Amino acid sequence: xxxxxxxxxxxxxxxxxxxxxxxxxxxxxxxxxxxxxxxxxxxxxxxxxxxxxxxxxxxxxxxxxxxxxxxxxxxxxxxxxxxxxxxxxxxxxxxxxxxxxxxxxxxxxxxxxxxxxxxxxxxxxxxxxxxxxxxxxxxxxxxxxxxxxxxxxxxxxxxxxxxxxxxxxxxxxxxxxxxxxxxxxxxxxxxxxxxxxxxxxxxxxxxxxxxxxxxxxxxxxxxxxxxxxxxxx
Numbered sequence: 001x002x003x004x005x006x007x008x009x010x011x012x013x014x015x016x017x018x019x020x021x022x023x024x025x026x027x028x029x030x031x032x033x034x035x036x037x038x039x040x041x042x043x044x045x046x047x048x049x050x051x052x053x054x055x056x057x058x059x060x061x062x063x064x065x066x067x068x069x070x071x072x073x074x075x076x077x078x079x080x081x082x083x084x085x086x087x088x089x090x091x092x093x094x095x096x097x098x099x100x101x102x103x104x105x106x107x108x109x110x111x112x113x114x115x116x117x118x119x120x121x122x123x124x125x126x127x128x129x130x131x132x133x134x135x136x137x138x139x140x141x142x143x144x145x146x147x148x149x150x151x152x153x154x155x156x157x158x159x160x161x162x163x164x165x166x167x168x169x170x171x172x173x174x175x176x177x178x179x180x181x182x183x184x185x186x187x188x189x190x191x192x193x194x195x196x197x198x199x200x201x202x203x204x205x206x207x208x209x210x211x212x213x214x215x216x217x218x219x220x221x222x223x224x225x226x227x228x229x230x231x232x233x
Contacts, residue, residue, distance in 0.1 A: 020034055021092065033094065045073055053069065055068040055205075068226070069112075069225075070228070080229055105147055107144065107147075118153050118156075140200065156189050157214070184219070187218045195222065201227060
């Protein structure tokens with residue numbers, strides 16, 4: 001039986017090759033997404049292990065959070081930029097689930113993200129999500145949830161209007177661009193919970209701040225933050 005299965009898999013792989021999402025190298029099994037070389041190049045931050053890391057410092061004096069982390073450093077023309085581009089703009093949701101699983105494993109290995117009750121993806125404006133086909137933060141949440149076994153609340157918080165691109169804006173301009181852009185729809189599901197707010201990339205944190213403050217104003221809760229990547233302005 002195993003020999004027959006191996007033969008079938010070999011023929012399938014011949015006509016439908018499974019390639020590395022990072023470099024395009026041929027892979028052997030469908031369970032793999034990155035080859036060993038690409039995986040070894042991933043710039044893990046280790047932020048989940050340390051209090052007062054740069055992501056947490058980013059919110060000092062602005063937002064009372066429990067803990068914050070980013071899985072990877074983001075740099076231009078890097079493997080992580082390539083992966084995020086495929087994930088966000090090329091419909092490769094499997095990459096988001098894979099990276100979300102990684103985030104979940106790192107969070108699980110840390111003692112700084114205890115008693116998380118719910119996962120909330122940073123919302124996209126409805127028309128933008130429809131155009132893209134999905135909210136990338138929600139896909140990351142699904143990957144995290146597979147590891148942590150915690151419910152994902154997709155529509156408890158919504159984005160009420162579209163915002164201009166944050167690129168090239170100052171910290172104050174980014175905050176002004178997102179202030180008042182969120183609305184809590186299901187406060188009863190958030191009340192007295194420890195929420196993990198999830199996004200793909202954090203720079204100044206203005207969008208995450210605006211969303212978290214809206215939740216805090218609507219109900220009593222604790223918030224921690226997890227993003228896939230951290231980048232300097």
